Amino acid sequence: MADVSLEQASPSFEGDVPPERVPEQYRLGPAFVPKGRYLDLDFMKRELDLVFPRTWLMACRLEELPSVGNYVEYRIGDRSVLVVRESKESIRAYHNACRHRGTRLATDRGRVGSIICPFHGWRWNLDGSIKLQLDAEEFVPRSEEDLGLQPVRCEQWEGFVFICMDDEAPPLLEYLSPIPDVVSPFGLGNMRIRWFKSTIAHCNWKTVLDGFLEGYHIPGTHPQLNRSTRDNLNPATMKEIDIRAWSPTSVYERHSMYQSLGVKRKQSNRLDKDPARRPGAGGDDPRAGIANAVEYIYEELRALETERSVRAAQILRETELPEGKSAGQVHLEIYRQLAIDEGLDWAEIEPKQWAAAGTAWHIFPNMIVLPNQGSSLVYRARPNGMDPDSSLFEVMCLEQVPVADYDKKIDVVPEFHEDYRQGDLGRILTQDLDNTENITVGMHSPSFDGHRLSTEQEMTIWNHHRVADRYLWD
Ligand code: FES
Ligand SMILES: [Fe+2]
Structure with a gap:
C-alpha cells in the first residue's frame, strides 16, 4: 500500500462499531470486503432483520399514487407494507396485515x-381507522387503535415516497444528509417516471448495486464509452484505459458517491463533471463529439439525455461555435432555450453545483440516484426471496415535465422481465447486468476470499459495509 494511507483504505465516522465487535469472517479489512457478506444466507437474514427494517427505504414515486385510494405494496424480505394516497395532500403507509x-x-x-x-x-378507511368489523358484537371490545391498521413511518423527498419501520430512526431529510442539498438544483421533484423496468439479477442485491457504484468498470465493461468514435466498439487498449477514465469516490456518514471525470486527474485539471466541459468524441469537430455522446446515451441508456437534449445536439451540429465557447457549453445553451420555450422550469446550475452532485449517489441501503438536469436515473435492489445469489433489480428513468403538467396524472406501469435480456434495457445496462452472474460464480470459488477495492475509485462499496455494520452489530 505504498501510496495508500490506512485512513483512505478504512475511513471511519463517529458512531461506527469497533471492528472487534464484527465476527471475524465478516470483518472489513483496509479496502477489503469478505465475500461472506454477499454469499452467506445467515448474513442476508441479519440484513433483513436489522438493516432494512431500521432504515429509510424508497417505496415508490408520488406519481405512482395519482388518485385518492391508489396504493403500492412494498415488499422487503418477509414484510409487506402498503403505501396509500389518503387524500390529495397525504400519503400514508401501513403494515399490510389484517x-x-x-x-x-x-x-x-x-x-x-x-x-x-x-x-x-x-374494512378500513384510507386513514387506517376501522370501518367495518363484521359481527362486531361477537368480539371482545378493543380500542380503535388496536383495530386500526398499524402505521409505518412515511415521508417524502423530491417526489420519492420513503418508508421506515423503525420509530427510532432520524427523520428522512436528516437521514439523507447531505444528499438533499446537493441534489436540489436538479429538481427531481419536477420529474416524473418516463419508464420503469425491473428484472431478476443473478447475484446478491448488493452486487448489482455495487456495479453502479463505481466508474472504475467503465473501460472494462463499457469500452465504447471511451472510444473516439461512436461506431468503433473494439475493446479499449490499456493505454486508452489509463488516460481516459477516472472516477473518484467520496464517502459520508451513511451514503456515498462517485464522480466520473472521464480523464485521469493527474493529466488534467478537470475536477468535476460540468457537462459544458465534457470531452467530445467526434474527431476534429467538437460539435460532432458532443452530439455523438448525447445521442449515444439517449439511444443506449434511454435516460440522463432526453428527446429534447438530442434535438439540441442536432441543432449544435449546424451551429457556428462563438469564440471562446466550447461545444459542450453551446449545447447546454441550446438545450436550455428549448426547455424554457417548451415550458420547463429550467434552473441555472453553477459549475460548483454540478461538481458537488457527482455522477451517482448511493442512498443507504438499497437505492442509487444519478442526479442530472432534465432526466435522472434511479436504481433499487432487494433480495429475491431467501436466495442470497438472487435479487430484484429495478431501474427508473425520471424526466422533467413542463410546469403545466405538474398536476397531470400519469399511468405508471412498471415492466417486469424475468430475463433482463428480454427487457430492452439498452446496451449499457445490459453490459452491466451481463457481469452479475459471472461475479456470483467467481465469488463462490474457494480461491476467492473477498473484494480487493481501489481506495480511490471503489470506496462507495466499502462504505456500504461500514454503515451496515452499525446496524448489524451494534
Ligand atoms: S383475516 Fe382479515 S377479516 Fe379475517
Ligand atoms: Fe456500468
Missing part, C-alpha cells in the same frame, strides 16, 4: 375506496 387473522390486505398496486380484507371482509 388485524383479525393477519391476512395481507392488498397486493402489488391498484386503487380502492376502502381497504378490504379478502378473508372475512373487515
Whole structure:
C-alpha cells in the first residue's frame, strides 16, 4: 500500500462499531470486503432483520399514487407494507396485515375506496381507522387503535415516497444528509417516471448495486464509452484505459458517491463533471463529439439525455461555435432555450453545483440516484426471496415535465422481465447486468476470499459495509 494511507483504505465516522465487535469472517479489512457478506444466507437474514427494517427505504414515486385510494405494496424480505394516497395532500403507509387473522390486505398496486380484507371482509378507511368489523358484537371490545391498521413511518423527498419501520430512526431529510442539498438544483421533484423496468439479477442485491457504484468498470465493461468514435466498439487498449477514465469516490456518514471525470486527474485539471466541459468524441469537430455522446446515451441508456437534449445536439451540429465557447457549453445553451420555450422550469446550475452532485449517489441501503438536469436515473435492489445469489433489480428513468403538467396524472406501469435480456434495457445496462452472474460464480470459488477495492475509485462499496455494520452489530 505504498501510496495508500490506512485512513483512505478504512475511513471511519463517529458512531461506527469497533471492528472487534464484527465476527471475524465478516470483518472489513483496509479496502477489503469478505465475500461472506454477499454469499452467506445467515448474513442476508441479519440484513433483513436489522438493516432494512431500521432504515429509510424508497417505496415508490408520488406519481405512482395519482388518485385518492391508489396504493403500492412494498415488499422487503418477509414484510409487506402498503403505501396509500389518503387524500390529495397525504400519503400514508401501513403494515399490510389484517388485524383479525393477519391476512395481507392488498397486493402489488391498484386503487380502492376502502381497504378490504379478502378473508372475512373487515374494512378500513384510507386513514387506517376501522370501518367495518363484521359481527362486531361477537368480539371482545378493543380500542380503535388496536383495530386500526398499524402505521409505518412515511415521508417524502423530491417526489420519492420513503418508508421506515423503525420509530427510532432520524427523520428522512436528516437521514439523507447531505444528499438533499446537493441534489436540489436538479429538481427531481419536477420529474416524473418516463419508464420503469425491473428484472431478476443473478447475484446478491448488493452486487448489482455495487456495479453502479463505481466508474472504475467503465473501460472494462463499457469500452465504447471511451472510444473516439461512436461506431468503433473494439475493446479499449490499456493505454486508452489509463488516460481516459477516472472516477473518484467520496464517502459520508451513511451514503456515498462517485464522480466520473472521464480523464485521469493527474493529466488534467478537470475536477468535476460540468457537462459544458465534457470531452467530445467526434474527431476534429467538437460539435460532432458532443452530439455523438448525447445521442449515444439517449439511444443506449434511454435516460440522463432526453428527446429534447438530442434535438439540441442536432441543432449544435449546424451551429457556428462563438469564440471562446466550447461545444459542450453551446449545447447546454441550446438545450436550455428549448426547455424554457417548451415550458420547463429550467434552473441555472453553477459549475460548483454540478461538481458537488457527482455522477451517482448511493442512498443507504438499497437505492442509487444519478442526479442530472432534465432526466435522472434511479436504481433499487432487494433480495429475491431467501436466495442470497438472487435479487430484484429495478431501474427508473425520471424526466422533467413542463410546469403545466405538474398536476397531470400519469399511468405508471412498471415492466417486469424475468430475463433482463428480454427487457430492452439498452446496451449499457445490459453490459452491466451481463457481469452479475459471472461475479456470483467467481465469488463462490474457494480461491476467492473477498473484494480487493481501489481506495480511490471503489470506496462507495466499502462504505456500504461500514454503515451496515452499525446496524448489524451494534
Ligand atoms: S383475516 Fe382479515 S377479516 Fe379475517
Ligand atoms: Fe456500468
